[in-house]
Amino acid sequence: MALTTSFTRLVGVRHPIVSAPMAFSAGGELAAAVSRGGGFGFVGGGFGVRDWLERELPIVAHSTREPWGVGFVxxxxxxxxxxYALEFGPAAVLLSFGDPTPFLQPIRRAGVPLMIQVTDLTEARQALDAGADVIVVQGTESGGHGARKGRSTLPFVPAVVDMAGETPVLAAGGIADGRGVAAALVLGASGALLGTRFQASAEAIVDPAVTRAIVESHGGQTQRSSVLDIVKGVDWPEKYDGRSLAHPYIDRWHGREAELTGETRxxxxxxxxxxxxxxxxWAGEAVGLIGDLPSAEDLVTTLAAEAEQALDRVRSGSA
Known part of the structure; x- marks a missing residue:
């Protein structure tokens, strides 16, 4: 049984479950597997590195006839x-972290639904003014990059739902099983976008050490910091930092970021x-709910079934 929402109707999928466009780990195989499972898979276009796009976009375009998308920072x-990405026929483009205005014209010209991820109410209003067809509401529990001083998913999602009116909203941050998907729907969202959960799937392009760490960790081990970006030489805007598993560099340098320059860095x-x-x-607070490494296609089916079961328990009064 499918959970039909305004989002699933808009993009033509069976389940309101979306895999996040994680840069350099959400490749064509992952996006295709999610979409074949009835969800909506994203290729992580990230910074728009051409070699990556040239390798991964043909994979998803030739691996599924189901809708898929691509996301950019x-x-x-x-x-x-x-x-370039639009040439491969994505069913949506997701823009995150910064001003989406320069990208609006080619997306609209291609007739592709525009999704914009937001980290606060100001960004949500700007996204609606830009004509976003879907708003992705990212709470601070999420893994990877997000707002340094954002809001938690639980209060943030309904606030944006109220602001968005008829525009579908996806919840992101702290969701790693079907109960989280069900909770997103109860909050008024039209679906859920999951990152860390799909990072631990068979099709993700991830170092085995990273996958093992995700499967073996718990949510209390995550931290927000800009230290790892500084070490990698990636100059993210001040507004954003990243949530990752605990790391020796964060222990050593958090609060002393100004010293990570030159030869030290x-x-x-x-x-x-x-x-x-x-x-x-990079991992979110829901990492403790992850204990296996399934195929992404099977994972979508499992998440949808769990969400149905959770909603049935509420309806029957057995929750």
Whole structure:
């Protein structure tokens, strides 16, 4: 049985379950598997690196006839990267972290639904003014990058739902099983976008050490910090930092980021590159709900069934 919502009707999928466009781990195989399972899979276009797009977009385009999308980071991507991705026929483009305005014209010209991820109410209003067809509401529980001073998913989602009116909203952050998907629907969202849960799936392009860390960790082990970005030399805007599993560099440098410059930063970067310290593992607070490594196609089916069961328990009064 499908959970039909305004989002599933808009993009033509069976389940209101979306995999996040995680840069360099959400490739074509993952997006295709999610879409074959009845959800909506995203290729992580990230900063718009052309070699990555040229490799991964043909994979998803030739691996499924179901709807899929591609996502980009606004502050770092270029319009040319979005235009190139549109040539492969995505069913939606998701823009995150920054001003979406430069990308609106080619997306609208292609007639593709526009999804915009927001981290506060100001961004939500801007997204609606930009004509977003779907708003992704990202709470601070989410893994990877997000607002340094954002809001938790539980109060944030209904606030944006009230603001958005008829525009579908997806909830993101702290969702890793069907109960979370059901909760998103109860909050008024039209679906849920999951990152960390799909990071731990067979099709994700992830170092086995990262997958193992996700499966073996619990939510209390995650931290928000900009340290790992500084070490990697990625200059994210001040507004955003990232949630990851605990890491020796965060323990050492959090609160002392200004000292991570020059030779100090380079030494730390070299140390990470040669494996002298654990890899960075971007993961959300729901990581403790993840204990296996299924195929993404099967995972969508499981999540949908769990969400149905959770909603049935509420309806029957047995919750």
């Amino acid at each position: 606004c502050w770092a991507a270029e319009v040319a990267g979005v235009e 380079q030494a730390a970067s070299d140390e990470m590159a040669r494996g002298a310290v654990p890899p960075a593992v």
